[in-house]
Amino acid sequence: MGPVSPSECLFCRIAGRGIETAVLYEDERAMGFRDINPKAPVHLLVIPKEHIESLLACGEEQKGILGHLLWVANRLADAENLARDGYRVVLNVGTYGGQTVPHLHVHLLGGRSFGWPPG
Ligand code: 5GP
Numbered sequence: 691m692g693p694v695s696p697s698e699c700l701f702c703r704i705a706g707r708g709i710e711t712a713v714l715y716e717d718e719r720a721m722g723f724r725d726i727n728p729k730a731p732v733h734l735l736v737i738p739k740e741h742i743e744s745l746l747a748c749g750e751e752q753k754g755i756l757g758h759l760l761w762v763a764n765r766l767a768d769a770e771n772l773a774r775d776g777y778r779v780v781l782n783v784g785t786y787g788g789q790t791v792p793h794l795h796v797h798l799l800g801g802r803s804f805g806w807p808p809g
């Protein structure tokens with residue numbers, strides 16, 4: 691996975707409102723919206739507005755945003771009524787992790803039970 695210029699990056703374009711997307715959560719650092727190809731009754735993505743390629747690209751400086759993305763995911767889980775039954779949060783990282791969009795994103799999945807281990 692090579693470096694991607696933010697202007698060519700799908701999630702940078704969503705963050706910059708260059709692609710029309712219904713936004714469920716937004717603040718100065720992060721954004722939450724529905725996955726276009728949902729794998730569960732509720733499938734949301736939480737992204738940093740800043741372009742960060744993946745968890746692999748995160749160092750000490752990104753500790754704050756990483757915590758913030760999880761906090762946003764939990765808020766959205768509550769808003770989507772997932773608190774009672776639970777939910778799953780996933781970060782796909784790199785090739786073996788199954789990452790297809792090279793802009794850091796947290797998957798929030800809920801509304802059904804999930805198997806373990808993942809496929
Ligand atoms: P990954 O496979 O990189 O972990 O997850 C990328 C996710 O982005 C996939 O679940 C895919 O369905 C979703 N996705 C790809 N393109 C778009 C898009 O244009 N809009 C939205 N909302 N989701 C997208």
Ligand code: ZN
Nearest residue numbers: 699702741793
């Ligand atoms: Zn990006």
